[in-house]
Amino acid sequence: MLGFPIPYPEELLYSTIARAGVHDGETSPKQLLDKVFNNRSVIATVDLPSHIERLASQYRDSLGLDLRVLISRHTLWPIYSPFLPRERIRKLNRWMSGTSQGAAHLASGIAASRVKAKTNLYVCDECLKEQKSKYGECFWNRLWQVPLVKVCPLHGPLYTTNIDLDGEHRHSHIPVESSRILEPLKIESADRVFANQVVELFQVQNEGISFSQWTEFYRRLASNLGLLRGRRIDHAKIHEVVLEFWGKLWLAEAGILPSDTETSWLRGLFRKHRKSFSFSEHIVVLSALSNGTFGIRNAIAEASSMMISRKKTSVRGQEPVNANELSRDQIEWERLLEQSHPKEARQHSPALYARLYRNHRDWLMQINSANHAENKSVNKRVDWPQRDRQTAKELRCIFEKLSKDLYVPHLSKTFLIHQLKHRATVEKNLYRLPRCSALLSLYSESTDEYQARRLTRAYLMTKEKGLEIKRWSLLREAGLSDERMTDTVSALLRNILSEKTHSQI
Ligand SMILES: [Zn+2]
Known part of the structure; x- marks a missing residue:
C-alpha cells in the first residue's frame, strides 16, 4: 500500500x-x-x-x-x-x-x-x-x-x-x-497508581525473566521488607498490606482479589513460580508492599539480574526448571554466552556443550549463531579508558532524558547502570571506569532527593487539576508517610502547605 x-x-x-x-x-x-x-x-x-x-x-x-x-x-x-x-x-x-x-x-x-x-x-x-x-x-x-x-x-x-x-x-x-x-x-x-505503573512498564524492553528468577526476586523482596516470620514468608501480613493499599472493592472489580486460602495467587507469587503471573498481579503487590515507592521497572531490572542458584541441580541438569522453560544446562549456556563467544564457551565447558549438543541441538545452533553475529565486532581485549569515555557519554544521554521526567523511578546507581547497553560489564568493572563512577555519584538520587521529587510531582499534579492541596492527599499521591519522610522533605511539605495558605488569603 x-x-x-x-x-x-x-x-x-x-x-x-x-x-x-x-x-x-x-x-x-x-x-x-x-x-x-x-x-x-x-x-x-x-x-x-x-x-x-x-x-x-x-x-x-x-x-x-x-x-x-x-x-x-x-x-x-x-x-x-x-x-x-x-x-x-x-x-x-x-x-x-x-x-x-x-x-x-x-x-x-x-x-x-x-x-x-x-x-x-x-x-x-x-x-x-x-x-x-x-x-x-x-x-x-x-x-x-x-x-x-x-x-x-x-x-x-x-x-x-x-x-x-x-x-x-x-x-x-x-x-x-x-x-x-x-x-x-x-x-x-x-x-x-496503577496507570502510572503501566506507563513505566511501556518503557521497559525485557524479553523474558525465568520462573526461577521471579521466585528468587520475591523471596528477597519479602526478606528485605521484613515480611518473614522466622524463616517463612508471612503470607497473612502480605495479604493484609495488599488489601489495605488497594482496597477490597478495587481488587474485586479488577478480578484479582486474593482469597485467604493456601492456593491464592498472592501466596503463589511468594512461592516457587510454576506459572506466569500477570502484569496486574505484579503491580498490585509491588506497589502495596513498598507503599508506591518501588516501581515495576525497578522490579524487572532486579529480577532479570537475579542469578539462579545451581545448588539443586540434579541428574545432569537436563530436566527443565519448570514446564515451558529452559533446562538448567540451557540457562547455564546462556549465561556463558553473555560473557564469551560460543567458541570460548565451548572450550570452557566441553561437557556442557556435549550434553546440549545431544539434547537441544537446534536450540544450541540457533543461540550460537545469534551470539556469534552480535559479538563479531567486539574487541575481546577491552580498552578500558575508551570504554569509560563511551559509557560516560551514554550515561550523560540517559540521564538527560530521565531527568526531564518527574515520573521516572528512583534514580539509584543500580537503576542508572541497568539502563546502559553493557550493564553487566560496567557493574563488574566499575573500578576500571573512573569517569562513569564519578557521573554515577553525581547523577544518582539520595532518598531525600527522590522523596522531594515525588512530593513535587504530587503537588504539581494536584495544582494542574485545580484540586485543593491537602496534606493527606499529597502524601498518598507521593507514596510518603510521616514515618518514612526525611527531615528535609518534611520541611518542604510544610513550605508547600504554608504557601497554599498564603495564596488563599
Ligand atoms: Zn489524556
Missing part, C-alpha cells in the same frame, strides 16, 4: 491501519485488509496483532520501523513480555510477526489469565484534543486499551466508546473519529 502512515508515539498498530483506511478513502474494511495484508480474513486485533512483518515491510529502512520496534512500541506486548518465560516470548514474537491470530493470545497465556482484555475501545477526551491540534488527526493510544487502566495519568478518567470489539467490528479497523464517546469511567486514587 502506498504511503502507509507512520505510527504516532504510543499509537496502536490497530489505529495506524485505521488511519491508513481514512487517508486512502477506503470505506470497506475487507478491502482495507486486502490492501494492507493481502488477506481479507485478518482479525482486527488491538492488543497483540499478528502479520506485523507485513506492516514493517511498508516502511523504508531509514525510518527504523522494523518488526521489533513495531511490536515493542505499538502493541501491548510490553505488558506481557517481562512476565513470560523466554521460550513463550519467542513463540509469541513469531506469531505476532507472521501467522495465526488466536494462537498469539494462547501463546502469551492471556486467554488463561485472570485479567480479561477490554471489550470496548476507550479514549481520553483531553488527549484527543491535544492530538487533533498537534497532528491534525486523532489516534488510539495504547495505554487506553490496557486491561484495568481507567485513567489517563495526565488528564483524568477514560471514556468508554461505542466500539465493541467482539461483535460486529471484528474485521474492521475503526478510526477514533468514527467512534462515539460515551460516559467517563468512575475512578479513585488507586487507579492513578
